[in-house]
Amino acid sequence: MATQYGGYMGKVLKIDLTTKEVSEYPFSDRERELFIGSKTMAAKILGDHLKGTEKAFSTENLLVVTTGPLTGTGAPSASRFNISTVSPQTGYITSSNCGGHFGYYLKKAGLDALILTGQCEEKTWIEIQNDSVKFHNADDLWGMKTTRTQETLDDKLRMKNGRVRKNGKICIGPAGENLVLYSSIVSNDRVSGRGGTGAVMGWMRLKAVCVSGTKEIPIYDKDKMIAHTKKWFKYLRKHPLTGDQLPRLGTAGLVSSMQMRGMLSTKNYSRGQYEDFEKVSGEVLAEKYNIVNKGCLTCPIRCARTVEIDGRPVKGPELETLVLLGGGILNNDLEAVLKWNYELDELGMDTISAANTLSYAMEANEKGLWDNGLKFSEIEGISKIFEDIAYRRGIGNELAEGSKRLSEKYGGKEFAIHAKGMELAAYEPRKAVGLGLGYAVSNRGGCHLNGGYLVILEGLGLSINQTTYHGKADLTMMFQDLMEMISASGQCLFTSYAFFPAPLLKHPNSWYVKLVNGVLPYCGAVVRLMNKYPEMLKLHLPVFHHTKGFEYATGMKMTFGHYMRCGERGYNLEREINRRFGVNANKDALPSRLVKTLQDPKDPTSKVPLEKLKKVYYHARGWDSHGLPTKKLLKKLEII
Amino acid sequence: MVKVKMFGVARLKTGVSEFEADVHTMDELKNSVPGMTKNEVKDLVILVNGKAVSRWYRFNDGDEVVMLSPAGGG
Numbered sequence: 001m002a003t004q005y006g007g008y009m010g011k012v013l014k015i016d017l018t019t020k021e022v023s024e025y026p027f028s029d030r031e032r033e034l035f036i037g038s039k040t041m042a043a044k045i046l047g048d049h050l051k052g053t054e055k056a057f058s059t060e061n062l063l064v065v066t067t068g069p070l071t072g073t074g075a076p077s078a079s080r081f082n083i084s085t086v087s088p089q090t091g092y093i094t095s096s097n098c099g100g101h102f103g104y105y106l107k108k109a110g111l112d113a114l115i116l117t118g119q120c121e122e123k124t125w126i127e128i129q130n131d132s133v134k135f136h137n138a139d140d141l142w143g144m145k146t147t148r149t150q151e152t153l154d155d156k157l158r159m160k161n162g163r164v165r166k167n168g169k170i171c172i173g174p175a176g177e178n179l180v181l182y183s184s185i186v187s188n189d190r191v192s193g194r195g196g197t198g199a200v201m202g203w204m205r206l207k208a209v210c211v212s213g214t215k216e217i218p219i220y221d222k223d224k225m226i227a228h229t230k231k232w233f234k235y236l237r238k239h240p241l242t243g244d245q246l247p248r249l250g251t252a253g254l255v256s257s258m259q260m261r262g263m264l265s266t267k268n269y270s271r272g273q274y275e276d277f278e279k280v281s282g283e284v285l286a287e288k289y290n291i292v293n294k295g296c297l298t299c300p301i302r303c304a305r306t307v308e309i310d311g312r313p314v315k316g317p318e319l320e321t322l323v324l325l326g327g328g329i330l331n332n333d334l335e336a337v338l339k340w341n342y343e344l345d346e347l348g349m350d351t352i353s354a355a356n357t358l359s360y361a362m363e364a365n366e367k368g369l370w371d372n373g374l375k376f377s378e379i380e381g382i383s384k385i386f387e388d389i390a391y392r393r394g395i396g397n398e399l400a401e402g403s404k405r406l407s408e409k410y411g412g413k414e415f416a417i418h419a420k421g422m423e424l425a426a427y428e429p430r431k432a433v434g435l436g437l438g439y440a441v442s443n444r445g446g447c448h449l450n451g452g453y454l455v456i457l458e459g460l461g462l463s464i465n466q467t468t469y470h471g472k473a474d475l476t477m478m479f480q481d482l483m484e485m486i487s488a489s490g491q492c493l494f495t496s497y498a499f500f501p502a503p504l505l506k507h508p509n510s511w512y513v514k515l516v517n518g519v520l521p522y523c524g525a526v527v528r529l530m531n532k533y534p535e536m537l538k539l540h541l542p543v544f545h546h547t548k549g550f551e552y553a554t555g556m557k558m559t560f561g562h563y564m565r566c567g568e569r570g571y572n573l574e575r576e577i578n579r580r581f582g583v584n585a586n587k588d589a590l591p592s593r594l595v596k597t598l599q600d601p602k603d604p605t606s607k608v609p610l611e612k613l614k615k616v617y618y619h620a621r622g623w624d625s626h627g628l629p630t631k632k633l634l635k636k637l638e639i640i
Numbered sequence: 641m642v643k644v645k646m647f648g649v650a651r652l653k654t655g656v657s658e659f660e661a662d663v664h665t666m667d668e669l670k671n672s673v674p675g676m677t678k679n680e681v682k683d684l685v686i687l688v689n690g691k692a693v694s695r696w697y698r699f700n701d702g703d704e705v706v707m708l709s710p711a712g713g714g
Contacts, residue, residue, distance in 0.1 A: 241712040248652050251713035256647035260687055260706060283651050303713075319713050449714055461712045463685075463692075497712050505710045508685050509695075 003029050006220030007069030007553040008037075009110050012045075015126070015133065017204055018059060018118030022133045025115055033556060034638055036488040037068035037112065039095040040570035042084035045115060046093055047573060047639075052580025056088035056196070057179065057203040059118050065106070065170070065209075066113040068490020072104035072217045072297070073225065073553045076232050077492035079103055079297035081187075083170075087195040087444065088181045089353070089402055090421040092578040094195025094444040097487055099296035102187040102211065105168030109213030120205040125153065129165075130213045138207040145346040146173040146186040153210055167212040173348025175390040176202035180400040182353035182423075186345060189304075189315040190296065193350040195422060195444055220555030228552055232545040233300045240505045241461065241497040246303040247293055251319035252282030254460060258323070261459035261466060262431040262599065262606075265424075266327040267376060268359035269417045272428040272599050274327030280334045282322070289338060290316060301494055309342045317341035317351070323426035324355035329362060330377035343383055347390040353402055354386065356423035360403035360416050370410040372398075414592040419446035420583070429590070429608050430599035432458040434472035436608030437617060438480070440588045441627075443574040449483060449493055452476040461497070461505055463517045467605035471521035473616035474528045481531070481567030488570055489550055501543050528620055534568070537561035569637045572621075572629045576639055585627030588614055642669070642699050647708040650676065650684055666695045669705065684709055 003010035012025040025045070035044040042064040054060040063085045070078040081103030087094035106114065109128050123138040136156075141149050149171045154164045169187060176183035176198030183198030184191045192198075219225050237243040245253055255277055258264040262272035278284065285305060291313055295302030305316025317325075317337055321344075325337045344351045364370040372395055374385070388396025398406060403423055407416030417424050422445025429436030435458065438451020448455070454476055458466045483493050504513055530537065537560045540547045550558045575583070590610055599606040618625065622633045634640045645658045654675035661672045670681040687706045688697060699705075 240710070245649050245709065245711050246713065248649055249711075253648060254711050254713045256708055257711045260647075260685075260690070260708065281647070283647055283657070286652060453714065456712050461710050493714060494712075505712075507683050508710050509682060 005554045006218045012113040014115040016118045017120045038082040038488045040488040042066045043573045047577045056086045061086045063116040067103040071490030072107045077299040083197045085200045088199045089196045090445045092581045096192040098192035100187040100190035101297045102168035105211045109211045110215045125208040128211045141207045171208035172198045175347045175349040178392045182350040221552045225552040242301045249282040250303045250305045255281040263428045265428040268363045276332035279332040280326030320426045321351040353423040357403045422446045433608045437613040452479040471524040474524040484570040485567035534561035534564040642703040644705040
C-alpha cells in the first residue's frame, strides 16, 4: 500500500510459511500516523490478529519484523529494526530491538515490515531480493552456530563475479532450533536478545532470512534532513554521555557507577555491591581488552566493544552480561565473561536470561532445593553448561526453561529474579526503586528499557533520591513513552540521552544540578500534567532533535507533545494486547526478595515499595485499579 | 594519607587508576589529581568511604575516596 510519507517504503510483506503464500499486508497512512513504525507498528499488526489465546509455539502466532520511518535515512543511530511476537518466556507479547544493518537492507528491498506466520514443512531459509521471495532448504545450515550460518549464507549469495551481494541477515543458532525459551535472533554480531524471539523462529523451522535490494529510501525534505542531521550528529558527539562516556567505555562503563550506588546485582540480586567489581569493570575492559570501538549504521556513538577470542576479533560484552556473569555469579574473571559472551551469541541465547537462570540454579543448589552441582564462584564447566542448554542436554534441558519455570518446579520463587517470566536486567532495583516499578510494569517482562530506565536519574546520570517513591511513577511513564516513540521511529534509545542538557551531566556538583536532584522527585504533579496533556507542548525542544528530524524525514507534523502522545499510544497498545492474554495488576510483580527483604538491613527504605508505586503509576497512566487501560483512554488514543 | 580510586572517563583520560594523597581538605584533593586540573576535578562525583560529602569535609587518615563521572548506558 503506497504511502504519501517519506521514510517509509510503503509495503508490508506477509509470508505464510506453511503454504509459502506471499502477500502484501495492508497498512494505511492513517495507521502510519498513529502507530509510526517499529515496535508500535508491530504491536498494531499483532493486535489486529491476536485474541489472547495464542501460544508462542503455534501457527496462530506471528513473528513481525519491523523498521521505523527513520531506519536507514541517515539520521543518527537509525539502524534499528524490531522483532515482536508472542513470547515463549512470558506468554505475552514481546518486542526485541536490534541494531546492525538488517533494517536498512529490509528497506532497500522495498519493505517496511515482514510478517512471518505458520510453520515450514522443512527446515528453511528465505532469500528476499527486491520483489522476489525464494524459499531454500536449510538442512545444511541446521545445527550451525550463528557466525558460521551467516558466513555460509554469504557464500550462497556470492554473485558470478565472486563478490557477495550486499545483504542483511537474521538467523538463529542451536538454541533457537532447540526451542530454548530465551533464544535470540542474531544479525551480523548484533542481537535481538530478549523475550525468546529465536525460539519462535526455531519453532517455525526458519533458520535465517537474508534481504537485499536496490530501492531508494525516500526522504520528504532531503536538504533540510541533511542539514539537521549534521547538527544532530554534532550535538551527540559533544554530549558527555553519547560523545564521551559511551564511546570510551561502552555500556560496560556503568559497572563502577552501579557499584558506588549499590545497584550492581551481585550473587543473584542478594546484594548491590561486589567486592571484586573492578576486575570485571568497563574500565579494565577498555584498558586491557578492547581492540576497537564499533558502531551500527550511521551511529556517531559507536558503543560496541571488540575483543579478541582465539585470535579472532569478536563483539565484546555489554554491561548486562558483564555484571550478571561477573558479580551475579561471584565471578571475577573478565576473560571468562568475554568468552561466554561470545559463546552465547554463537549459540543464539539471551545473555541476560542465561546468566540469571544460572545464578538462580546456583542459589537453589546452595539452599539445598535442587542438587545440580552449580556453585557460585566456581566457573569451570560453564561453557559446557551453556552448550548443554542450547542443545537441551542433561541439566541444560532444565535450564533452557528459565528461572520462573525452574522455581515453580524446585521452589525458591523469592529468588527467581524475573518479571512476567522474563529475567531482570543487571540493575539491582532496591537501590533504584523507580526502575523496580519499571521492571514490574514493563510490557515485555523484566526489562530496564521498556521499564523506563529511571536509573539514569537514580544515581547514574543524575542523582535523585534512589529509594524515595515520590515522583517516580510519573517520571517512569514519561520516560517509557519517550523511549517507546524513539524505538517506533527506528532509532537507538541511546539518542534519548540528548534529552538531558549537557551541563546537567557535565557539572554534577553545581548548584543547579543539586537543585534538580533535590526538586525533581517532588515535581510529580508537573510531570503528570505534561504526561496528561502533552499536546500543550507544541514545540521542538532545542536539545531534542528527534521531532524535527522526524518531520523532515517523513513529512508528518511532529511536535514534542505529539511525539510523547505517540509513545503513550504505543505503550497502551501493547498493554491492551497483553490484557487479552491475562495481564493485570497481579502480573506486575517482582520476586519477594526485591520487595520484602531489605538490601541494607540498616536502611528501611532499601526495598522496592512496589504496591505504592503501582497505585500512583496506574493513576498517572489513566488505568483502572486492575492496572488496565480504560475504554475511554483507548478511544482517546485511537487504539479502539 | 587518603587512597583515591579513579573510575569512568577520568580514569581513561588520565591513565591513572589510583593514587595516594596527603590531603586534608577537598580543595587540596582537587589540586592533587595527576593529569587533571582543579576545574576538571570539580566536575567529578566524589565519594568518601562510599558516601557523598560536603565540600568542607576534612579528610581522616585512611579515608577511601572514589572519583567518577556521571554515566549512562543500557
